[in-house]
Amino acid sequence: MVYVAIMGHGVVGGGVAEVLRKNAASIAKKAGQEIVIKRILDLREFPDSPYADRFTKNPDDIIHDPEIAIVIETMGGLHPAYEFVKACLENGKSVVTSNKELVAAKGDELLAFAKQHNLNFLFEASVGGGIPILRPINQCLTANEVYEIAGILNGTTNFMLTKMIEEDMSFDEALSLAQRLGYAERDPSADIDGHDTCRKVCILAALGFGKHVYPAQVHTEGIRGVSLTDVKYAAAAGYAIKLIGRARARDDGRIFCMVAPMLVPKDNLLSDVRDVFNAIMVRGDAIGDVMFYGRGAGALPTASAVVADVIDEVKHIARRKMIFWESGSDDYVCPYTEDQTAAMVRLTADLPETAKAAVTAAFGEVRWIALIGQPENELCFLTEVQNEQTLAQTLQGLSGVQIQSCIRLFGE
Amino acid sequence: MVYVAIMGHGVVGGGVAEVLRKNAASIAKKAGQEIVIKRILDLREFPDSPYADRFTKNPDDIIHDPEIAIVIETMGGLHPAYEFVKACLENGKSVVTSNKELVAAKGDELLAFAKQHNLNFLFEASVGGGIPILRPINQCLTANEVYEIAGILNGTTNFMLTKMIEEDMSFDEALSLAQRLGYAERDPSADIDGHDTCRKVCILAALGFGKHVYPAQVHTEGIRGVSLTDVKYAAAAGYAIKLIGRARARDDGRIFCMVAPMLVPKDNLLSDVRDVFNAIMVRGDAIGDVMFYGRGAGALPTASAVVADVIDEVKHIARRKMIFWESGSDDYVCPYTEDQTAAMVRLTADLPETAKAAVTAAFGEVRWIALIGQPENELCFLTEVQNEQTLAQTLQGLSGVQIQSCIRLFGE
Numbered sequence: 001m002v003y004v005a006i007m008g009h010g011v012v013g014g015g016v017a018e019v020l021r022k023n024a025a026s027i028a029k030k031a032g033q034e035i036v037i038k039r040i041l042d043l044r045e046f047p048d049s050p051y052a053d054r055f056t057k058n059p060d061d062i063i064h065d066p067e068i069a070i071v072i073e074t075m076g077g078l079h080p081a082y083e084f085v086k087a088c089l090e091n092g093k094s095v096v097t098s099n100k101e102l103v104a105a106k107g108d109e110l111l112a113f114a115k116q117h118n119l120n121f122l123f124e125a126s127v128g129g130g131i132p133i134l135r136p137i138n139q140c141l142t143a144n145e146v147y148e149i150a151g152i153l154n155g156t157t158n159f160m161l162t163k164m165i166e167e168d169m170s171f172d173e174a175l176s177l178a179q180r181l182g183y184a185e186r187d188p189s190a191d192i193d194g195h196d197t198c199r200k201v202c203i204l205a206a207l208g209f210g211k212h213v214y215p216a217q218v219h220t221e222g223i224r225g226v227s228l229t230d231v232k233y234a235a236a237a238g239y240a241i242k243l244i245g246r247a248r249a250r251d252d253g254r255i256f257c258m259v260a261p262m263l264v265p266k267d268n269l270l271s272d273v274r275d276v277f278n279a280i281m282v283r284g285d286a287i288g289d290v291m292f293y294g295r296g297a298g299a300l301p302t303a304s305a306v307v308a309d310v311i312d313e314v315k316h317i318a319r320r321k322m323i324f325w326e327s328g329s330d331d332y333v334c335p336y337t338e339d340q341t342a343a344m345v346r347l348t349a350d351l352p353e354t355a356k357a358a359v360t361a362a363f364g365e366v367r368w369i370a371l372i373g374q375p376e377n378e379l380c381f382l383t384e385v386q387n388e389q390t391l392a393q394t395l396q397g398l399s400g401v402q403i404q405s406c407i408r409l410f411g412e
Numbered sequence: 413m414v415y416v417a418i419m420g421h422g423v424v425g426g427g428v429a430e431v432l433r434k435n436a437a438s439i440a441k442k443a444g445q446e447i448v449i450k451r452i453l454d455l456r457e458f459p460d461s462p463y464a465d466r467f468t469k470n471p472d473d474i475i476h477d478p479e480i481a482i483v484i485e486t487m488g489g490l491h492p493a494y495e496f497v498k499a500c501l502e503n504g505k506s507v508v509t510s511n512k513e514l515v516a517a518k519g520d521e522l523l524a525f526a527k528q529h530n531l532n533f534l535f536e537a538s539v540g541g542g543i544p545i546l547r548p549i550n551q552c553l554t555a556n557e558v559y560e561i562a563g564i565l566n567g568t569t570n571f572m573l574t575k576m577i578e579e580d581m582s583f584d585e586a587l588s589l590a591q592r593l594g595y596a597e598r599d600p601s602a603d604i605d606g607h608d609t610c611r612k613v614c615i616l617a618a619l620g621f622g623k624h625v626y627p628a629q630v631h632t633e634g635i636r637g638v639s640l641t642d643v644k645y646a647a648a649a650g651y652a653i654k655l656i657g658r659a660r661a662r663d664d665g666r667i668f669c670m671v672a673p674m675l676v677p678k679d680n681l682l683s684d685v686r687d688v689f690n691a692i693m694v695r696g697d698a699i700g701d702v703m704f705y706g707r708g709a710g711a712l713p714t715a716s717a718v719v720a721d722v723i724d725e726v727k728h729i730a731r732r733k734m735i736f737w738e739s740g741s742d743d744y745v746c747p748y749t750e751d752q753t754a755a756m757v758r759l760t761a762d763l764p765e766t767a768k769a770a771v772t773a774a775f776g777e778v779r780w781i782a783l784i785g786q787p788e789n790e791l792c793f794l795t796e797v798q799n800e801q802t803l804a805q806t807l808q809g810l811s812g813v814q815i816q817s818c819i820r821l822f823g824e
């Protein structure tokens with residue numbers, strides 16, 4: 001029998017308790033012994049929970065209980081989760097977390113700390129909810145030189161974009177609906193401004209390329225600037241707009257890492273990922289493209305990943321799992337302005353024919369996109385692949401036009 | 413340093429040698445020590461291989477070499493692969509294989525044998541080529557009660573069906589093209605008659621549900637009966653025809669397991685899996701649907717999975733991985749005739765109006781599918797979900813019609 005404790009009885013923590021209870025028999029069989037929840041930390045009361053007698057408001061009841069071998073941190077946020085996790089490791093407890101903010105900010109430090117204490121720090125649930133992704137990268141793709149990881153990592157924004165693509169909803173309508181259905185928070189900025197995706201791509205990049213990426217190093221654009229009009233032009237050209245987190249290895253040992261809405265070609269499976277689903281594509285030299293797809297959020301899917309980590313720790317108790325990456329460095333993430341991209345540009349102009357000539361003069365031959373019902377003063381085109389900074393400067397240099405949007409292509 | 417040997421220097425074995433050589437440095441780092449190929453068994457000569465001096469035609473040079481710790485079996489086929497693998501295990505060598513025929517026929521026995529000798533027998537590459545699937549099921553979805561595994565497990569047939577769907581090719585044209593491109597063998601029956609998919613679904617079912625399923629227990633239909641006309645009716649109704657291997661748990665501890673072409677709804681991501689790609693969907697009570705996608709065949713993708721297993725064995729040398737399942741039993745796989753399904757039926761009749769009335773009389777209200785340019789004597793419809801045997805009997809009982817095809821729906 002192994003005693004565990006849960007810190008934070010919210011959506012995920014409650015789901016973990018439910019899965020551990022509901023599937024107790026098969027989990028015990030797979031883990032090799034029974035897993036018993038001894039304590040649950042939460043400031044609220046849960047008189048109706050089957051674990052009502054095990055709740056505590058005092059983290060020391062967990063941190064300093066020598067019987068508890070594994071602590072499950074599902075509080076979210078950086079503080080006090082960071083202090084609690086550190087204290088648990090200091091007191092000889094392995095930790096499983098679903099907290100992407102914590103791992104993206106402090107993963108390198110906590111992994112080193114766990115290693116030093118010969119303990120485990122696992123976080124499969126921090127990326128892609130229940131989708132197995134960290135362990136496959138760490139164990140199954142080891143024969144590969146992974147050179148790119150990219151994906152749809154945020155269910156809320158993907159739901160909104162799906163509604164815009166399939167049901168002609170405006171951005172604001174899609175956001176309202178997402179909020180009504182409980183997919184978006186009252187303050188949706190963490191999702192729609194890309195911060196959530198940013199944290200997840202930091203974790204994926206760290207695991208895939210072996211070195212921590214801090215969220216502040218990642219150029220992050222959300223989907224506030226994506227209009228229904230952009231979605232329609234993209235569709236007319238054979239693309240779906242998706243919020244993509246993407247990290248690519250460079251030959252010089254540095255990486256590019258970015259979060260932005262991108263035009264995904266219709267023949268790329270990422271373009272077909274709908275609603276709140278997530279999908280992560282990994283590119284390796286031997287395997288080519290592989291994709292992992294599933295529910296990226298929600299109580300039970302995320303709990304599924306947390307509990308799998310717990311089972312893995314119980315199976316390997318007192319033995320270290322080999323998940324590890326180095327600390328990051330200032331120059332590790334290359335400025336995105338040095339990257340290359342193609343883009344879809346939409347602009348308005350009082351003299352569209354003159355503007356068209358100016359675009360061709362500036363960009364050379366471009367691919368014009370036509371839309372039924374397109375306003376006469378609106379133009380939309382796809383550029384060739386070019387340097388990011390050159391692209392931005394060329395657009396700035398166009399006179400007599402108003403740039404309405406510029407959305408990158410997700411290319412090879 | 414760990415010595416390994418490769419048995420069979422064909423497409424996969426050659427790929428394994430190439431990946432081990434090309435990515436030697438990063439593989440050594442991940443495995444914790446250098447992995448050195450000491451011997452390669454093949455009856456042919458490979459004078460230009462960088463390993464030319466290590467080839468042997470005598471399996472005993474591997475089986476009885478005490479320095480070789482891990483043997484990679486990439487010969488394919490049941491015999492003599494089975495005898496060789498058993499001899500390797502008897503002589504204290506862990507084994508990694510890509511041989512689905514071997515695992516589907518003898519997996520339970522070889523796993524038990526490996527366990528008894530405290531060795532490992534790993535076979536990630538036997539299903540889905542390079543796609544990580546066995547390890548995720550075994551390690552990442554452990555918190556779930558998995559109740560269904562289904563997927564597109566054969567790249568050749570999926571390539572052919574894609575050509576039929578997207579380029580209006582006939583079955584024969586698609587097969588010729590697949591053969592010209594090297595995707596299909598001169599004798600394509602293992603692929604197009606479903607045997608390859610059958611072996612893979614047996615392995616998935618065994619791992620997912622814990623008990624061996626023998627290929628002979630699985631009702632297997634290939635795609636020979638799928639015509640371009642069927643593909644078009646399916647498209648008109650919002651479906652793509654895919655060859656699906658599917659295993660589902662029943663409440664009584666038995667399972668349903670089948671291989672057949674099925675109509676996959678367009679909003680299911682499996683319908684978008686194109687060309688030679690494979691995808692495997694796993695349904696669990698906590699996680700919902702997850703899908704794993706990638707190249708299901710080819711030298712390097714398959715080698716990628718083989719080498720990942722080798723690295724895993726090197727990391728855990730002298731320690732058992734916990735992959736295991738029970739032997740099967742005669743009544744474990746429930747006859748498919750007891751299952752439920754909906755189906756698309758296409759028939760011809762000299763008196764179509766009379767036939768239509770007969771169909772409605774026999775099936776109740778059905779959904780008729782219309783096609784532009786449909787011959788006057790042809791009818792196509794979708795039935796409700798019903799018992800398999802009832803469906804077959806009802807079709808047999810229709811008089812004055814010729815049943816052209818009956819293809820199941822891939823439903824929830």
